[in-house]
Amino acid sequence: MSFLGIDKGGTRHTFALTTDKGEIVHRVQHETGRACGSCQMEDAQAEIEALHAVASELVQVAADRRAPVQSIGISFGGPVNAETGTTILSHHVSGWEGVPLRDLFEDWFGIRTRVDNDANVGCLGEWRFGAGRGCRDLLYVNIGTGIGGGIIANGQLVRGANNLAGEIGHTIIDSDSGVRPDGPPCTCGRRGCLESFASGPGIERRYHERFDQRLTCREIFINAMENDRDAAAIVEEAAHYLARGIGTAVSLLNPELVIVGGGVSEAGDSLFAPLYRLLQHYGFPQAGPVRVVPAQLGYDAGIIGAVALAMGTRQ
Numbered sequence: 001m002s003f004l005g006i007d008k009g010g011t012r013h014t015f016a017l018t019t020d021k022g023e024i025v026h027r028v029q030h031e032t033g034r035a036c037g038s039c040q041m042e043d044a045q046a047e048i049e050a051l052h053a054v055a056s057e058l059v060q061v062a063a064d065r066r067a068p069v070q071s072i073g074i075s076f077g078g079p080v081n082a083e084t085g086t087t088i089l090s091h092h093v094s095g096w097e098g099v100p101l102r103d104l105f106e107d108w109f110g111i112r113t114r115v116d117n118d119a120n121v122g123c124l125g126e127w128r129f130g131a132g133r134g135c136r137d138l139l140y141v142n143i144g145t146g147i148g149g150g151i152i153a154n155g156q157l158v159r160g161a162n163n164l165a166g167e168i169g170h171t172i173i174d175s176d177s178g179v180r181p182d183g184p185p186c187t188c189g190r191r192g193c194l195e196s197f198a199s200g201p202g203i204e205r206r207y208h209e210r211f212d213q214r215l216t217c218r219e220i221f222i223n224a225m226e227n228d229r230d231a232a233a234i235v236e237e238a239a240h241y242l243a244r245g246i247g248t249a250v251s252l253l254n255p256e257l258v259i260v261g262g263g264v265s266e267a268g269d270s271l272f273a274p275l276y277r278l279l280q281h282y283g284f285p286q287a288g289p290v291r292v293v294p295a296q297l298g299y300d301a302g303i304i305g306a307v308a309l310a311m312g313t314r315q
């Protein structure tokens, strides 16, 4: 049998057919244009038609291989009602409000389909096929242009009442004398969220504010690794904020493992060494040291996660 994973990102749709071990046997990638002005509604409709067309091809490929698609998993780059498989909105393309994506796929193909947001899907992928294999309790943190996360507790993905569990990027870590949220503005409309300090753009902004020079996050990490004192100070500061946010989550959840993925996690030891050291300070001491490891799936995280979603959210 085969599984079909679909990673519907902002500007790229990736499709993969895999074996039941998650090995990719066929892959298709589509770049999509960013939406603009009056064409937005048509763009969502066009995306749905493109998803249908490519998925039809792959369902046929699987049938021709005598390994029919058992189930379909879709990673959606935006909030989703995972229970009904309905999208809430896309941050990139209008027209995705309230699209019953699961029902559309099940009507088209008669194959069981699951839909979830990209953070939960990334978490499921690392749990089933990546750094979290064999764990029953783990915390997944994705640090890129934003900070997202996912939680596995007692061998099951935790969704919360509105499928918004794991939003570690929007835990407020800074406050004005502890009375009201302070710090830089966040994409969620509040101030002082972890994301506003330690996401890629957050790190770049802090470097610019401190040293009046614009470097990309990647450049800051490279300079830090080459012992540039300014860059190292900013990376240490980012690790400090991350440790505060992740440490709070670790005290609450007592995971056996924290997996850090996303572009920022490619920084390597310049980030992981201080993060690990500082986390021991912020976590509940009686729980002992928690392991912190980089994600393993890298570029394929979305698509392999979608396949993991197709396979189910329990182990």
Ligand SMILES: [Zn+2]
Pocket (backbone or CB within 6 Å): 169, 170, 171, 186, 187, 188, 189, 190, 193, 195
């Ligand atoms: Zn926020």
